[in-house]
Amino acid sequence: MASDSPAQQPQRRTQRRKTVFVVIAGMLSLAIMIGLRIANPPFVEAVRELTFDYYQRLWPREYVPMPVRIVDIDDASLTEYGQWPWPRTRIAALVDRLNELGAASIAFDMVFSEPDRTSPGRFAETLDYGTTLDASRMKALLSLLPDNDTVLAQALVNKPVILGFATLADKSGGTPLAKAGIAFGGTDPKTILAPFPSALVSLPEMQVTAAGSGGISLSRADTGGVVRRIPMLFSSGTQLYGSLAVESLRIAQGASGILVRATGASGEADTGNPAIAAMRVGAFTIPTTAAGELWVYYSPDRPERYVSVKDVFDPAKEPEVRTALEGNIVFIGTSAVGLFDIRATPLGDLVPGVSVHAQAVEQIISSNFLNRPDWSEGLEILITLALGLLMVVTLLLTGPVPSALIGGVLAVSGVALAIATFRQSALLLDPIYPSLSSLVVYGTATLQQYIVTEREKRFVRRAFGQYLAPELLSQLEEQPDAMQLGGEMRPLSIMFMDVRGFTPISEMLSPEDLVQFLNTLLSPLSDAIQHEAGTIDKYIGDSIMAFWNAPLETPDHAALACRAALRMREIVRELNDADAFGFKAAGKPIQTVQIGVGINSGPACVGNMGSDRRFNYSVVGDAVNVSARIESSCKPVGSELLVSHDTADAAPDFAYLEAGEIPLKGKSEPVVLFALVGDENVARSPEFLALRARHEKLVFAWREKNVAAAHGALDACRAAAPPALTAFYERFGERLAAMEQDLQTA
Incomplete structure (x- = not known):
């Protein structure tokens, strides 16, 4: 039998702790009920005798004339x-x-x-x-x-x-x-x-x-x-x-x-x-x-x-x-x-x-006697013990609703059996106390399970309330086992967002205004991430790090990340148009705000990192580093949104334009990046299809180092490109001029 993987072991420990708490609660309540039955206080005896009364009330002894009379x-x-x-x-x-x-x-x-x-x-x-x-x-x-x-x-x-x-x-x-x-x-x-x-x-x-x-x-x-x-x-x-x-x-x-x-x-x-x-x-x-x-x-x-x-x-x-x-x-x-x-x-x-x-x-x-033999007391205690243990086991194995149904069937069966033995042999057996005891055990164990589950939910909400969308958080509360504490490898899509030119912006604002600026910008951007089921890892000054496909699995995580990036770009444009930052009204030298977003998809280790008292649900790995480097390349490439080849392959229906092979820090070979232009509707539009055809010629000529063809294709792209891509093609022109100079000096 294969042993648990390191990623599964924390989950197993959590489940074992929950099981232990439920078992302790159930066994403690069962011990109390059995102790009460052995002590047999008046109220317990009264319930039992009332049960025996109903036996006789429902099935009294049939009157048969006997040589017994009452002179009245x-x-x-x-x-x-x-x-x-x-x-x-x-x-x-x-x-x-x-x-x-x-x-x-x-x-x-x-x-x-x-x-x-x-x-x-x-x-x-x-x-x-x-x-x-x-x-x-x-x-x-x-x-x-x-x-x-x-x-x-x-x-x-x-x-x-x-x-x-x-x-x-x-x-x-x-x-x-x-x-x-x-x-x-x-x-x-x-x-x-x-x-x-x-x-x-x-x-x-x-x-x-x-x-x-x-x-x-x-x-x-x-x-x-x-x-x-x-x-x-x-x-x-x-x-x-x-x-x-x-x-x-x-x-x-x-x-x-x-x-x-x-x-x-x-x-x-x-x-x-x-x-x-x-x-x-x-x-x-x-x-x-x-x-x-x-x-x-x-x-x-x-x-x-x-x-x-x-x-x-x-x-x-x-x-x-x-x-x-x-x-x-x-x-x-x-x-x-x-x-x-x-x-x-x-x-x-x-x-x-x-x-x-x-x-x-x-x-x-x-010779028509009611029978209440001495062993009946011990039998009822044994039945109480057996039913209580069974309720704890079924609760752990099947959950509250099935175990309640099973307990109900057993209780009804016990009552039916006790009635049958009374009808057959006038035997007085008490099915009520064992049934009530099993109900108490079930209720106590279920309450403990609920308490443990609620504690898990509070833990989840405390750990993820600031970083997940409410809908995703609710799902996670219902499926706490989906959160692998301690770290696990999982395919993720990782996003880094940064404000372009943040240093000049911070220099022209007072500390109070700078905080207000960041809150105004980061709050709607965070909402966009959470709306697309993203998990916010952390805020680093003017930057946001987020990821998809953890703690809950979202198979279309790359598409969700791309959709969030497009919405973030739209939000920044809306904030600038509305002068939400007050830069225009105050006559600041910087009038508009720009962001850069880098997205990469790949395997990374995600989990709770830190100590038992202070932790952070985060992601580490090479895929994270690549994503950060992609975000840093937004300005040199001239695109607000850049994604890796892996992300583009995982979400192929979006509108992409290849930015070419871009050298990334820490990578020995350049990495092919793509400018994220628009969503699926943009990708199917005739204008984009025409632009992409011209762009593919540009990229081909670039790779072939055919400078003349590349210049012609670049001019064609500039003519067909919307204003939002002006900076993208300007950077392409600069890189083309640099390549032409390199070829001339070679």
Whole structure:
């Protein structure tokens, strides 16, 4: 493989620097995004959970009738039996009735934590009986009636009833009475679960007679007030408890215990991060999160799930109520809005809190689970890393627009794949964060690329703003690589312009007037050069050095240089006619200004020359020296515009007259030069064609040293030449006379 040429190496270094900056920006933003994902702050988790919510909202679990019902303390029941709380005797009657109807288990989504204020004994203490004998007898009779809490406690005996408890964040509550034996395999769950300080529990006499005790608290990890997960297991630090859903399943199956599988158990890898993997309750296995929670897969809330307490006690509806409840797991809760047990679900619905526990049991029985395995976190981080790296690579290889299209396709594909896995396996994968991360990486890297590009443009504008036409400068800003820093060989057309007789002009002007004179002259001449895509190399006093075909390639550079020279000659004539310099008005001894322009075409070295802090984009080489010498020959030749043979060959359509072989300083052999007379239109005019035919005879006779023929041809040329060529042919006559004298003395 060929190595880079010296001219290509600076460009390669510039491109490498740009690549390094873009890569650093992209990798830094990617590292930040991955760090955020690992840290998992609340706002990141909220976005992810919102994505999971939309999975369920778009594709909810299909409702299939299961042996799970909710006995609802609804508004109709409150109208029938009075406001809540009801006397515990009514609750006891409800338990007896549900047991009679054949409920497999009866789970209360509530806590009976305070004594019933409507118990006869407590009610008797609140009455004012006065001092009458009848009043004392009434108080004694009320005190003999059974206590409502005792009635409920006795109603729970030998019935499949589970009482709920709610965990508290402080130690103001009590400790639930454990009812289930809980065994575990692997890591002890008590070392994994965060212990609750205390709990809101039912009265002790009820806990003793109840068959089960289950937690009704919801997950503290959910965001936005939406219930997505519920704990399946609770720990007091010394004792484990099942949730209300788990206990309802256990009691319904007649199971005495619960088995918990954690990391380190048979078949479970010990990753070093203790986690709960699953629970087994009788015939059912429940996959859980590492914290022992269940992702609830919701179906739309259906009236088939509910049986009103009013209907339970209605003899006329016994057949249909028995059909609905017999052999079912029954949850008792409330849908009455005034009792404030309403929860938001991922489906966007507001449902009674008891519905969450019932739906959890439904999906356990149907084994229709949402899956969020431990490895999903690592997979999402890996995908984030891969997409971020891919965005940086594609940006460098293809540019902003193609890489954006590729990133968009990948993001859409990732979302489609995540949706497909959810539809197929109910797998919860987050495609949004990796996609957003790749967008951030793309944006950061693109911004850095833009900054680098803008820096290059500023560099280009700073380096070339004074020397290039705005149109050419804009092209160069869009193609900075066209500028080879450090120098390269390239075919160029080089121009030197000088003011004829500048020394006498400077002597007759004050310094301020001299500066004004130069600005008045050089400004429009510079515009003419830039208008023809020329690059101004430098100003040297009264002189201008310019070149074409760098930094941007212009294949017709010789023609552009010639066209600029003709326009410069025209500008000087216009300035003289308008007395723009004020010489005529001031009565100066010099009334008009003349210029000389020399143009040569050939290979030269062009590039940034100087230091990193101070440089000049310039051109050096023999072609430059020749151009300067040609300009110096304008006065001896008598032409304002002279070009070399190479320039005339490169732009053949212009009007030229050969000036003959002219000796140039530094050249061992004379060089053929041409007077630039006019543009393509002049070259095609009959007058010029006639003049050129006569001029060719003059040049032929000159070369043959035929003095007589040369004089005749010179007279013919003078007769046909316009006034602008008078000086040109006068110099020809002088050179012819010198040649004739040389021939005579030889």
